[in-house]
Amino acid sequence: MNRTIWSGILLLGGAGTAAAADAELDYFQEFPVVLSASRLSQPLEDAPNALTVIDRKMIEDSGYRTVPELMRLVPGFYVGYADATAPFVAYHGTTDQLSRRMQVLLDGKSIYMPPYGGVHWAELPISVDDIERIEVIRGPAAASHGANSLQGVISITTRDALAERGAHLQVLGGNGGQAETGVAFSHSGERMDYRLSAGYRRDNGYDFPVLNDGSRTALLNLRANYRPTLEDTVELRVGASDSRRDIGIVGRPSEPFRSLYSNSSYQQVDWIRALAGGGDLKIGYANMTYDYWDNGPAAIDNDVAHIRRQDLTLQHTLELAQNRMVWGGLWRENSTDNLVAFGQRRVLRQAQLFGHDEWRMAPDWLANIGAMLETDGLGHTRLSPRLALNYTLARGQTLRAGYSVGYRNPVMFEEFARTQYLTGRPYNATGGLIPERMASAELGYLGSFPSSRVTLEGRVYVDKLTNMIFLDPLLNYDFSFSNLYGARYEGFEGVLTYQLNQGNTLRMQYARQNARCEILGTMTFAAFTPLLQEYMDGCARTVPAHSGSLGYNATLGHYRANATYFVQSPVQVLDAQEPQSWMHRVDVRVARPFGQQGKAGSGEVALVVQNLFGDRYTEYTNMPEKMGFVAERRFWLNSRWAF
Amino acid sequence: MIRFLFLLALLLPGFAAWSAEPRIQLLLGGDSAPYQGFARTFEAVAEGRVLSGGDNVAGTTLLVAVGQRGLEQALAIPALPILAAMVPQDEFIQMQPRLVGRSVSALYIDQPWQRQMQFIRASLPQVKSVGVIYTFAHASLLPDMERAARGTGLKLVPAQVRTPDTLFETLDGVLEKSDALLVLPDASIYNAGSIRNILLTSYRRRIPLLGVSAGLVRAGAYGAVYSTPEQLARQAAAMVANFAATGRLPDNQYPQQFEILLNSQVARSLGLDRVDERAVRAELGREGQP
Numbered sequence: 001m002n003r004t005i006w007s008g009i010l011l012l013g014g015a016g017t018a019a020a021a022d023a024e025l026d027y028f029q030e031f032p033v034v035l036s037a038s039r040l041s042q043p044l045e046d047a048p049n050a051l052t053v054i055d056r057k058m059i060e061d062s063g064y065r066t067v068p069e070l071m072r073l074v075p076g077f078y079v080g081y082a083d084a085t086a087p088f089v090a091y092h093g094t095t096d097q098l099s100r101r102m103q104v105l106l107d108g109k110s111i112y113m114p115p116y117g118g119v120h121w122a123e124l125p126i127s128v129d130d131i132e133r134i135e136v137i138r139g140p141a142a143a144s145h146g147a148n149s150l151q152g153v154i155s156i157t158t159r160d161a162l163a164e165r166g167a168h169l170q171v172l173g174g175n176g177g178q179a180e181t182g183v184a185f186s187h188s189g190e191r192m193d194y195r196l197s198a199g200y201r202r203d204n205g206y207d208f209p210v211l212n213d214g215s216r217t218a219l220l221n222l223r224a225n226y227r228p229t230l231e232d233t234v235e236l237r238v239g240a241s242d243s244r245r246d247i248g249i250v251g252r253p254s255e256p257f258r259s260l261y262s263n264s265s266y267q268q269v270d271w272i273r274a275l276a277g278g279g280d281l282k283i284g285y286a287n288m289t290y291d292y293w294d295n296g297p298a299a300i301d302n303d304v305a306h307i308r309r310q311d312l313t314l315q316h317t318l319e320l321a322q323n324r325m326v327w328g329g330l331w332r333e334n335s336t337d338n339l340v341a342f343g344q345r346r347v348l349r350q351a352q353l354f355g356h357d358e359w360r361m362a363p364d365w366l367a368n369i370g371a372m373l374e375t376d377g378l379g380h381t382r383l384s385p386r387l388a389l390n391y392t393l394a395r396g397q398t399l400r401a402g403y404s405v406g407y408r409n410p411v412m413f414e415e416f417a418r419t420q421y422l423t424g425r426p427y428n429a430t431g432g433l434i435p436e437r438m439a440s441a442e443l444g445y446l447g448s449f450p451s452s453r454v455t456l457e458g459r460v461y462v463d464k465l466t467n468m469i470f471l472d473p474l475l476n477y478d479f480s481f482s483n484l485y486g487a488r489y490e491g492f493e494g495v496l497t498y499q500l501n502q503g504n505t506l507r508m509q510y511a512r513q514n515a516r517c518e519i520l521g522t523m524t525f526a527a528f529t530p531l532l533q534e535y536m537d538g539c540a541r542t543v544p545a546h547s548g549s550l551g552y553n554a555t556l557g558h559y560r561a562n563a564t565y566f567v568q569s570p571v572q573v574l575d576a577q578e579p580q581s582w583m584h585r586v587d588v589r590v591a592r593p594f595g596q597q598g599k600a601g602s603g604e605v606a607l608v609v610q611n612l613f614g615d616r617y618t619e620y621t622n623m624p625e626k627m628g629f630v631a632e633r634r635f636w637l638n639s640r641w642a643f
Numbered sequence: 644m645i646r647f648l649f650l651l652a653l654l655l656p657g658f659a660a661w662s663a664e665p666r667i668q669l670l671l672g673g674d675s676a677p678y679q680g681f682a683r684t685f686e687a688v689a690e691g692r693v694l695s696g697g698d699n700v701a702g703t704t705l706l707v708a709v710g711q712r713g714l715e716q717a718l719a720i721p722a723l724p725i726l727a728a729m730v731p732q733d734e735f736i737q738m739q740p741r742l743v744g745r746s747v748s749a750l751y752i753d754q755p756w757q758r759q760m761q762f763i764r765a766s767l768p769q770v771k772s773v774g775v776i777y778t779f780a781h782a783s784l785l786p787d788m789e790r791a792a793r794g795t796g797l798k799l800v801p802a803q804v805r806t807p808d809t810l811f812e813t814l815d816g817v818l819e820k821s822d823a824l825l826v827l828p829d830a831s832i833y834n835a836g837s838i839r840n841i842l843l844t845s846y847r848r849r850i851p852l853l854g855v856s857a858g859l860v861r862a863g864a865y866g867a868v869y870s871t872p873e874q875l876a877r878q879a880a881a882m883v884a885n886f887a888a889t890g891r892l893p894d895n896q897y898p899q900q901f902e903i904l905l906n907s908q909v910a911r912s913l914g915l916d917r918v919d920e921r922a923v924r925a926e927l928g929r930e931g932q933p
Binding site for chain 2: 022026033041278
């Protein structure tokens, strides 16, 4: 049937002109499968883990401009700042600012980069306006998300052309030299659609004179979808950013004030084919690069690095009567050219094979069974199984019990470091590391009560970690790494939401955490063991005993207002000099939309204040020079316009 | 010989009262699958009654037109009564002026609006408002739709799409105020090119789509109630049998037999209670056909 989408005569309903003369064929059209198995999101009550979804509405209501800040909305998460533009997030404790035990995915590709692990948040080629949703899996998800999903997974999905039509402009200005601007343009056609986004963000950092922590980033990203046939879709994502981040600490000769210049980029292509019977097949390739240049005099010559990751992935989703199955594989190559840290080029190749089945055993019982087999590139192969059982207690109420095992592969730096800095402690890794292991058990509850407009979720968990990698000083005081200790985390997390009426909601979250560590391995030189024991004793402080927030979203006439109170009891990251004090922080946002939403000329202006009452809680201080690093009040005015 | 044929005719269901009358010319509006499906079933049920050959075959006593173009062809042949099968009701009504003086009866392809609304009620009990977007060409359907919706206790949220570039804006506006979206068989809005955007936009808002074809349900709509060409062909044959018995064509009618299809994966993903197709069918059967 050859039919143009529109005919002018048709629209004007010209007298005597009927619709195309075989209108009955409209009843027999062939359509492509759009909501295929892999595109349908699993309902929360069927998920094998505790899952927090931060959707577009939550992102906008909070007013936050970075992903780490948005993680404050997830119970049990810790957000720390090494400096104003070097945030890090951790779940269930972290040893340092690199937070290596969390997987972070951007549209399915891991942006947890070699050689140190960690995510370069300030230099990401996307802005918060490019994000559609963030799904946070609280707990190990190795069986479905691979290596490094030890503590959890942060999965970021970007917006595509359908999210907003036409062109949008964003302008922001705030204290501390904060300035941001962005433009986005979307176009949708029958076969192809795309969204192009460009932006620039700048921040002069905190007022704290000890830190040199400004940053500026220019970014560009494109997301395009092409549908050559009814069954096939090709998705292309490319992004690039150019960044300058200021670093340096007063009083530390090895860290003079200077700048780190970097370029990040990613290119990702995925081909998805809808299969008869409701499943689909996805084949993808992603290439991510991160190049930086640190011109500090502490290096033999300039510290220059070229870092690259290539991923080749395959994923097959199928639907059978009582089962929804996914299986697939990943082949990955990480490479680092950074002479001053390694002395030579380092390459790690890893492979993964995974399978997961969602089995509806009975109307009220759902089992999620999965496993991942992976190699870490250092000669170790590990199997990470996972089992979860979901039971429907009553309508809208689910009970979940789960057990899973996951591994964190040693990063290049831990295995191969051979630093050649002129000052500061050298790292000389002796190698021979094996992957860290986590076994986690949890009991969770999810309840949704539409009549009272309340949702409630809670979970209790025990995580046991072994073979954890830590600094292992050598006789000449060089640093190496070894599998040295074990840890046990237990606690409770809960979230309650209550919708008073359309436009007014209350959200409360709370986490209770407890941590314990013990030495499990042997240091290269036993004389250093008491030093390690000191760290082990401090392990209980690496998680806040209590943390939570209480937030309220209100609609007052034309205005939308949001206020959230955050509280966190003292916490001291393992390598921090002093504990962080109690945090009592209030963030507010007041926004005034205008125009008819979605139409040209509409927009919104919002004022956001973080730490409204100026609570002077201490931040993460990993060096003695940073003592006295106290939180500051930050505010900005943000405006968005549609054309 | 005639007695033998008569005995044979007795064995064919529904045609016990037939002799060799009427002699039917089947005029198909196209040659794609739906028309072929109709023709195959109709010819099987009306074995021997359908004459083959070109236009204006001598001895024809009844024209069975399938689809709009089939009806056009039938109108070109003078004087004979016409059974117009598988035609959309609003198209048929628009053609009334041209049917004056002819004996024409229609078997509509559309489900009666009451059945459509009852289907929504039965498969989505929690839905209170149903959105529908339409172009000028289908504006005449609105009053019947609204009446049927009111009768079932549903609130209709209609919006007209006036120009192509306002489609999504109009859709957004309707989705904002509705619990479900009823898809009209209007290819100027819903076609292979636009359906992806429409399905993803409504899915994003957790709004289920209800349609008029199995193809739409496979694409990602929540459910559909529809009649297959085979079911229409059997009903057309029954109407012809009626004509043979009484000498007059029965009144215009809606499909009596229908299929129901629900997409359980989409239902689960949207957090909708599992609904049994058989239960929905029973519900619709109980309400009776208008």
